[in-house]
Amino acid sequence: MFRLDNLVLAQKDFRLTADWSIRPGAKVAVIGPSGAGKSSLLAAIAGFYQPVSGRVWLDQRDLTALPPGERPLSVLFQDQNLFPHLTLAQNLGLGIRPDLRLSAEDHRRIDAALERVQLQGLGKRKPAEISGGQASRAALARVLLRARPLLLLDEPFAALGPALKSGMLDLLAEVAAESHATVLMVTHDPGDALQFADETVLVADGVAHPPAATAALFSSPPEALAAYLGR
Amino acid sequence: MRPFLAACFLTLPSLALPGLAVAETPVLTVMTYDSFTSEWGPGPAIEKAFEEHCGCDLRFITGGDGAALLARLQLEGASSEADIVLGLDTNLTAQAQASGLFAPHGADPATALPIPYQDPLFLPYDWGWFAFVYDKTRTAMPPEDFRALGDSDLKIVIQDPRSSTPGLGLLMWVKAAYGDQAPDIWAGLSDNILTVTPGWSEAYGLFLEGEADMVLSYSTSPAYHRLAEQDDSKDWVEFAEGHYLQIEVAGLLASSKQPELAREFLTFTQSPAFQSVIPETNWMYPAASQTLPEGFETHRPAKSLLLGADEALEARATALTEWQAALGR
Amino acid sequence: MASRPRSLGAGAISAGLLALILGPIAAVAFHAGGLSLGAADLAALRFTLLQASLSALISAALAVPVAKALARRRFPGRGLLITLMGAPFLLPVIVAVMGLITVFGQAGWINSLGQSLGLPRISIYGLHGVLIAHVFLNLPLAVRMILQGWLSIPAERFRLGQSLGFTPRDIARHIERPMLAQLLPGVLASIFAICLTSFAVALTLGGGPAATTLELAIYQAIRFEFDLAHAAGLALLQTGLGAVAALLAWQLAGMRAGPGAGLDRPSALMPPTGWRRIADGFWLIFAAAFLLLPLTAMALKGLPGLTALPASVWPAALRSVTVALISAFLTVTLGMILVGAVARGGARWIEFSAVLPLAASGMVLGIGLFLLVRPWIGPAQLALPVTLLVNVLMALPFVYRLLITPARNLEADYGRLAASLGLVGFARIRLLTWPRMAAPIGFSAGLSAALSMGDLGVIALFAAPDQVTLPLLVQHLLGAYRIQAAAGAALVLVALSFALFWLLDAGGRYVQAR
Incomplete structure (x- = not known):
């Protein structure tokens, strides 16, 4: 099980807290207004960014102090994924x-x-x-x-066309299933979340909210998400 | 690649561990200026000649020129590894004496100097007159004193007294010849001075390149071109004021652990084995009577100038200020 | 985090560098019992600042159009021209001065030509002569640093510009000027600091004591006044000026992001036509003539001397090459550790320590080291290590400048990817750092090797007579009237420096292009 235990990220006037867990093998989207800290949250999980306090757990293992390469996870960035x-x-x-x-x-x-x-x-x-x-x-x-048991993606397919992206999300789902990985994917596109993710984490107002069922979340969005979706 | 690497490893030890001397033989260490020990200087021949009869190992350590030697010696004080310092000149001996680092050499005075010179601490081994050297094919009638030089259109290259011994020699030359009027002479010369170089070799190189009509050097410089290059086109011009002398001396360091051997070397500096090497390696006059090589000199100045060691030390600061003021523009 | 041990290593190296620069000054001051400065030093300070600032400004101003022309034009022999134009920076100062005088001197080529055309004689002696020489020596450095900046702009950036219908002016404004703004302060500070320590050039071409620099004042203090406190004071002042220049460069350049990652597609810099083509041609011909004529003069002077070379040239050459290769290896290794740490966001004083040695006084450094080591070991035993140390110290600032931008880009573009894949340690060097930075590494190694070859430096203070290096041999030949043989030996020295430089530079580029 993947767990963020009272995680606090802070830098200058930016602050983000997260305190929740995901069940193994879940596919979770991370959505929210830009600048809210989606990528920072991912970077902290991946080990590029040291939290002020709190822990990152995966299957009873504390990852917080591990260097990025030793964490049991894979990352896909927006671009530059290949040398x-x-x-x-x-x-x-x-x-x-x-x-x-x-x-x-x-x-x-x-x-x-x-x-x-x-x-x-x-x-x-x-x-x-x-x-x-x-x-x-x-x-x-x-x-x-x-x-690796955990896969992090930071808007990896943002540059691809809709059909290509859709195919890629399917492939991603297959890959995740084959490696029994828990997936956390940052996206700005509600369509991605609805297609791919069972659950969605909303990042807004300094809080990364606990995952909620994607369909339910989008059908009756809380205020911050509604603002983001332009409803 | 491999032979090259092997060559590197073979050279490295010689870089790092100079002269692994055999422990039994005594080592006499002589501190001297760079050009003395170079392949073309007197060093190699003198080392060989002295080692033949001393049963010792003569080792040179070098550092720049005369003034640099004295500066280094003052840094090292009584802990210097040198037994002998060879290469100071009379413009530096007062300072050297004041350092208290030298012991009496006890040798007889040198016999072949143009003026009487005796110093219990410093023993001359060679000497020469500072002179302006010119090219006979380019300058037919060189000026024959400082004032005429100042009035002429000729360009000269001189050395900076702060970084060069000949440069300091020229400062003393003008001071010895003109005393309080030295500033006037420098003012007259200022438009003739093409440039001032850090050392002798840059100045002499510029002159040979044809940049200037005359260069401050020694009256013995043309001898090099005559004897070593069979080139008779260079000569020096005699100045009516007389010519300032550079007397190069050696001294025994009081801290030497083997004063006997060191004194033996000082006596050796006056012997034909040492003196005969000087003219055609250091291109200076030998300090002891010695037949000069054929064609070594063509004429001598009528008058020699030299400030006493204390005078020279005293005059130095003022002379430099005057020089800087006149040429500072 | 993973980078902490490396930062520690870099911190230790930086602390060592600062100690090496300031330690000798402190040793001299301690020996003398104090520091002092006099009223007369003001003139030396003024002249030093004047010539160093002008030299830096002119070199950089000329380097921009030359580098731009080199970056966007393709013509046969371009690579060779770039390499050859780097050569003056690698020349021993005395050789460079003699080459310049053969071209610009009273009896030089230009005056001979001018006289046959009835033009008045020009003189190279004076402030302008000092500037000509400093620009000659430093323009190559400036051109190479700026050219590298141009080439580090990814092709995608230019393609984006083209797609937006950018004119050459727009490209200059949006793409090139930000690159220059990031690069130029460092270029200026480096050349300023190099010229701060000028002594032989400033004096020989300056024409007299009006051209007294701080370094010459240090000579005066040591040799003429036997006043080490004064020498230490001047050395501290000189180093301080270099530090101020470095700090200013920092403020101006800031920590801008690199130009961003590309896909290694060949550069798509479209060469504009029209007057820009003529202007580029002018700058290329101007730079080539200015930099290559004195080199040619030097080669022509040296050729006859090759027959008069003493046999001792070859052991001296081997010794010099050996020292140069070891220096290059050490300098690049230290440089890579430092830039690695800074690129990963290490402390800024690491960068500071890497630039400071530029302004160190060779004379005081030598004496200070001499005072520091002498109580323990005889100076002659330390000739090799101390020579290496000083060579590394003197080359490190350039190597640092050359490596820092590629290292920052590398870190910005691939740092996270490498870290997420666990690509660390030697594997990271082999698979990421080396293939992506081989060109600047080769260039840096070539540069430090060549600088070390030409350096007379402190070896003169430490060496025993049987440890003659090639520059020292040239000096000996000059001191023994053997001007022609000296010119021949100088040619051998320059040819070897250049060959080393070329081998390492071209080798690095070959590896990176592979």
């Missing part, structure tokens, strides 16, 4: 061994992961030689290889 000087295969390989000392078996796993996201045969390409959608799929393939 441009490495091939796709190498970028995927980083998900198995960050030092890229890969065995023949590892290479087979990379090929399989590429195939899983319909990038078979593109392992030797560099990121500049593929499309944006392909880059997103490659990043997802690496998530698959890493197989």
Whole structure:
């Protein structure tokens, strides 16, 4: 189980608190007005941002003091998910061994992961030689290889077209299911939340509210969410 | 790559551990200026000659020029590893004596100086006259005193007295020749001075490049071109005021742990084995009677100038202020 | 967090650097029993500030159009031109001065040409001569630093500009000027600090005691007045000026974000046509002529001397190359640790400590170190370590400047991704830092190697006669009337420095482009 225990983030005039938990394997959207602290919350969970107080727990394990690379989670950023000087295969390989000392078996796993996201045969390409959608799929393939129990996404598909994005969310759901991962995805698009997430965390007015069932939340939104949705 | 690496490792020890001397032989350490010990200076021949009969290891340590040696010596004080300092000149001896670091050398005075010179602490080993050197093919009638030089259109290069021994020598030359009128002479010279260099070699290089008509150097400089390059185009011009002397001296440090061996070296500086090396390596006159190489000198100044050590020390600060004021523009 | 141990290492290095700059001054002051300054130092201070500020301003002002032309024009031999134009910065000062005099001197090429055309003689001696020399020596540095800034703007940025219908003017305003605003203060501060310590150039070309700099005043204090307190006072003043310049550069440059990540697509800088094409051509020809003529002069002077070279040139050359390579390795290693820490948001005084050595007085540094180490070990035994130390110290500020922008960009663009993947330690260096920074690393290594090759520095104070390096050998030849052989040895020195620089620079670029 993933739990934020009285987490407090603060920087200058920004402050955000969170105190809730998510059940294992849940797919949760994080939504809220821009500047409310969605990305900061994700960064704190990922370990890029030290909270003022509180703890981050995953399955009885305290993550708060761990460096980002040692946390049992994967992150997908808005962009720059691949190193441009490495091939796709190498970028995927980083998900198995960050030092890229890969065995023949590892290479087979990379090929399989590429195939899983319909990038078979593109392992030797560099990121500049593929499309944006392909880059997103490659990043997802690496998530698959890493197989971490928690997956964080920070508006990862914002740059893709609606059809492409929709396909990507489906693929994400499959990947999450295959690796039994709990997913936390920041998005600004209610459609994403409704399509993908069983539950949604609303971040507004300095509070990351406990997850609520997505459909119910959007059908009778609290005041802050209503303002954000423009209703 | 590998042979190169191997070469590096072979050179490194020689960089880090100079002269792993055999422990048994006594080591005599002589502190001297850079150019004395260079491949083309007197150092190598003198080291060989002295080691042949002393049963010792003669080791040189170097540091810049005469003034730098004295500065370093004053830093080190009585803990200097040197036994002997070789390369001060008479403009520095008063300061050196005042440091109290030197002991009497006990040797007989040098015999071949143009003026009488005796100092219980400092023993001359060579000397020369400061002079302006010119190119006979470019300048037919060089001016024959400072005033005529000041009135001429000729360009000269001199050295800065603050960073160069010849530069300081020129300061003393004008002071010895003109006393209180030195500022007038400098004022007259100011439009002739193309530039002032930090050291002798930059000035001499500029002159050889044809940048200036004359350069402050030594009356023995043309001998290098005549003897080593078979080039007779350079000469020095005799000034009516007389020529200031540079007498280079060696001294025994009171802190030396082997004064006997050090005195032996000082006596050796007056011997033919040492003196015969001087003219064609240091391009100075030997301090002891010695047949000069054929063509070493063509003429000598009629008059020598030299301020006593104390006079020189006393005059120095004023002379520098006058010089800076006249040339500061 | 994960970066804490590294920051600690960088902090220790910075503290060491500050100690190395201020320690020797303190040692000299302690030995002398105090610090002092006199009224006459005001003139030296005024002249030093004047020449250093003007040198920095002119170098930077000329470097911008030259770097811009180099960034947006493609022509045969461009790469070679960029490399060759870097050479003056690597020249030993005395060699550079002689090359300039062959071109601009009384009997130089320009005056010979002018006389045959009936023009009046121009003189290089005076403040303008000092400035010509300082610009000659530092323009290459400025051009390279600014050119790197241009090339670090991702192609996407220019493409965005083009898509918005940007004219060259709009590109300058929205894309190039922010880059320059971030870069120029550092360029100015670096050149200002280098020129602060000028002594041989300022005096030789300055024409007389009016061109007295602080460093010359330090010489006077040590050699003429035997007044170490005065020397320490002057050294502190000089270092202080460098510190002020560094702080000012900070304030001006701020901690702006880098230009942002791109996808390594080849630069799409569209070369404008029309008068801009002519202007670019003018700047390129001007810079090439100004920087390459004296180099050519020096090469022509040195060629006949090659036959007169003494055999001792080669062991001296090997010694110099060895020291240069070790210096380069140490400098880049320390530089990478420092920029790594700063890029990750380390303390700003780390940056400060990396820039300060520029303004350190070589003379006082040498004497101070001498005083500090002498009670324990004979100076001759320490010739190698001290030479290395000083070489590293002197090259580090440049290396830091060259590495900091790529390091910041690297951290901003890929720091989180690498951290989230657990890409740390040696794997991070091998898979991220090295492939993405090999070009600036190679350039930095080449630069520090070449600087170390040409440095006469403190070796003169510490060396024993059997430890002659190439610059010292040139000095010896000059001191023994052997001007021609000296020119030959200087040519060997420059050729070797340049070869080292080129090998490391080109090697780095090759790795990064692979």
